[in-house]
Amino acid sequence: MSATRLSMIGSRAVLFEVDCPFDLTHQERIWALTHAASTWDGVLESVPGMTNLTLLLDHVPQDLDRIERDLCDLWNTGKRHEVDGKLLEIDLTYGGSGGPHLAEVAQMTDMTIDQVIKLHSASDYTVYAVGSHAGYCYLGGLDPRLETPRRKVPLPRLPGGSLSVAGLQTGVSASAGPSGWNTIGSAEVSFFDPNKPQPALLQPGDRIRFLPKEVIA
Incomplete structure (x- = not known):
């Protein structure tokens, strides 16, 4: 059985964490937990x-033990919510000024640059969650052979569209900002547009396929 923890975020939100793979x-x-909890009285949004x-609530919770118990009971049912999301294909330029750490990743993984690119672009990646910054997608599906540690000294600023890897994750930044990941490429894609009815381009369950457009040594 997975260990769980419930904590407050401000006065009207709670974070339920699960120690699971x-x-x-x-x-x-x-x-599945998100979908079920979204129907509860007092829940404005389930993220x-x-x-x-x-859980974002419409009131200050008075009984955290009950909320935690209800969430644990739901989690322990083992129910899954499978999503047949859309597939987005993204053209990528690997290496060059937009992928300054490609050679380092190849060295850390004991591969050639071509092998890194082939392995990275071989899988379809599933959007597990959207967050960190507006429109950013946390992706699952990175080949374990491409696992690398985070950088000891983060970069103060990377442009939007930067493709990076760290641990068992990979992703394309939705906007400019700092990063402690290893950046191996770049893409021209907009993941967030506040003027659209659905501002975020992708939702949990959608998939991304990276297509090598160009390789710059």
Whole structure:
């Protein structure tokens, strides 16, 4: 049975965290939990994260033990919510000024640059959650052979569209900002448009396929 923890975020939100593996099966359980909790009285929004769930409430909760118990009971049912999401294909330029750490990743993984690119672009990646910054997608599906540590010294600023890897995750930044991941490429894609009815381009359960457009040594 997975260990869980409930904590407050401000006065009208709670964070439910689950100590479980980072994989699609367990994330589908998070999605099921998200869907069920969204129907509860007093819940304004139910937001899935990476192996966690945030509930935004319309009131200050008076019985945290009950909320935690209800969430634990739901989690322990093992129910999964499978999503047949849309597929987005993204053209990528690997290496060059937009992918300054490609050679380092190849060295850390004991591969050639071509092998890194082939392996990275071989899988379809599932959007587990959207967050960190507006429109950013936390993706599952990175080949374990591409696992790398975070950088000891983060970069102060990377442009939007930067493709990076760290641990068992990969993703394309939705906007400019700092990063402690290893950046191996770049893409021209807009993940967030506040003027659209659905501002975020992708939702949990959608998929991304990276297409190598160009490789710059």
